[in-house]
Amino acid sequence: MSLAKKLVAPQLRDLQPYQSARRIGGIGQVYLNANESGFAPYEMPVTETWNRYPDFLPTDLTNTYSRYVGINPDRTMAVRGADEAIDLLIRTFCEPHKDAIRIQTPTYSMYEFVAQAHGVAVDTVSLDSSFELDMKRNSSAEVGGKNLKIIFICNPNNPTGNALSQDSIAAIAEEHRESAFVVIDEAYIEYCPQESLLSLIDSHPNVIVIRTLSKAFALAAIRVGFLIAREEVLEQVGKLIAPYPIPDNSARIAISALSESGVSHMQSCRDQTIALREQTRNDMNELNAVEQVYSSVTNFLLVRFRDASLVMQTLLEEGVVVRDQTHFAQLPQHLRITVGTSEEMLEMMSHIRAL
Numbered sequence: 001m002s003l004a005k006k007l008v009a010p011q012l013r014d015l016q017p018y019q020s021a022r023r024i025g026g027i028g029q030v031y032l033n034a035n036e037s038g039f040a041p042y043e044m045p046v047t048e049t050w051n052r053y054p055d056f057l058p059t060d061l062t063n064t065y066s067r068y069v070g071i072n073p074d075r076t077m078a079v080r081g082a083d084e085a086i087d088l089l090i091r092t093f094c095e096p097h098k099d100a101i102r103i104q105t106p107t108y109s110m111y112e113f114v115a116q117a118h119g120v121a122v123d124t125v126s127l128d129s130s131f132e133l134d135m136k137r138n139s140s141a142e143v144g145g146k147n148l149k150i151i152f153i154c155n156p157n158n159p160t161g162n163a164l165s166q167d168s169i170a171a172i173a174e175e176h177r178e179s180a181f182v183v184i185d186e187a188y189i190e191y192c193p194q195e196s197l198l199s200l201i202d203s204h205p206n207v208i209v210i211r212t213l214s215k216a217f218a219l220a221a222i223r224v225g226f227l228i229a230r231e232e233v234l235e236q237v238g239k240l241i242a243p244y245p246i247p248d249n250s251a252r253i254a255i256s257a258l259s260e261s262g263v264s265h266m267q268s269c270r271d272q273t274i275a276l277r278e279q280t281r282n283d284m285n286e287l288n289a290v291e292q293v294y295s296s297v298t299n300f301l302l303v304r305f306r307d308a309s310l311v312m313q314t315l316l317e318e319g320v321v322v323r324d325q326t327h328f329a330q331l332p333q334h335l336r337i338t339v340g341t342s343e344e345m346l347e348m349m350s351h352i353r354a355l
């Protein structure tokens with residue numbers, strides 16, 4: 001039995017996916033099977049097909065993304081942003097009140113939120129003082145009487161901005177090879193492509209990678225992300241996925257962004273962001289209000305201030321919104337600042353300098 005079949009939540013084991021009109025399929029010239037309207041929508045050209053439901057799983061999009069990352073399309077599933085991937089994975093593999101996930105704190109808060117919302121326990125492992133993985137705690141499968149089903153590893157990590165040791169992640173995947181999924185959230189990977197662990201999927205059936213177009217591809221509004229995993233994993237997730245997950249217009253924009261010239265554009269924007277990040281980091285290190293600016297391989301900086309709440313408040317009064325991280329025990333005076341445009345960075349810097 002595949003690992004995915006073994007770990008799938010029991011309520012899904014024999015569940016037949018909802019059979020939408022597109023999933024059932026059928027080729028004809030007259031389609032009367034989905035209760036769609038026969039009219040063109042208001043002010044839309046009749047040549048468009050906005051009155052029709054989109055594909056069940058948009059093959060053009062998954063093929064295009066697979067080409068971009070160099071993997072088999074059978075291992076790719078398009079989802080509505082990385083957040084939907086997190087939600088689908090927890091609901092597919094975790095049984096409420098019996099199962100657990102593990103997170104590496106401080107990290108992206110959606111893993112914990114989704115788990116709690118579904119009655120799934122959360123085992124919280126702290127990153128060490130260099131924001132690296134705690135290998136001893138991660139080697140354990142023991143989580144207070146609950147079955148550990150998924151270990152989330154955000155790499156590079158949000159909000160710390162560092163890439164985690166690839167060897168450590170591989171060792172955790174190996175350790176739990178037969179018993180739990182290791183989900184690597186690579187939302188920021190375009191900023192440091194050499195850190196990707198996509199190839200671990202070839203050697204480890206328990207590795208799942210999450211990607212998104214919301215960050216370096218600058219497409220947060222269209223809500224497109226990807227789950228990359230063995231076919232048998234996607235088969236289980238496919239039981240729960242929404243009937244028509246990706247709107248047609250999102251798929252079209254995404255396919256264009258993933259074309260050769262689209263990827264070049266992304267890379268050029270990415271390189272500019274990286275240069276601005278490094279310049280901002282140097283400039284911030286000169287400021288009195290700043291204690292430390294952590295090195296980052298992403299499009300944001302984690303900054304330790306002498307008085308984070310004063311900085312947060314001052315920036316807010318000036319209409320500059322950054323992200324407070326002081327709710328994390330390890331980040332008592334820390335704010336996370338996205339690298340925006342150079343004008344935005346100058347404005348943010350001028351207000352902190354005025355302090």
Ligand SMILES: Cc1ncc(COP(=O)(O)O)c(C=O)c1O
Nearest residue numbers: 081082083108158187212214225
């Ligand atoms: C680590 C991480 N994963 C996932 C997401 C969500 O991405 P998406 O917009 O694709 O849902 C974010 C967004 O900030 C993130 O930081």
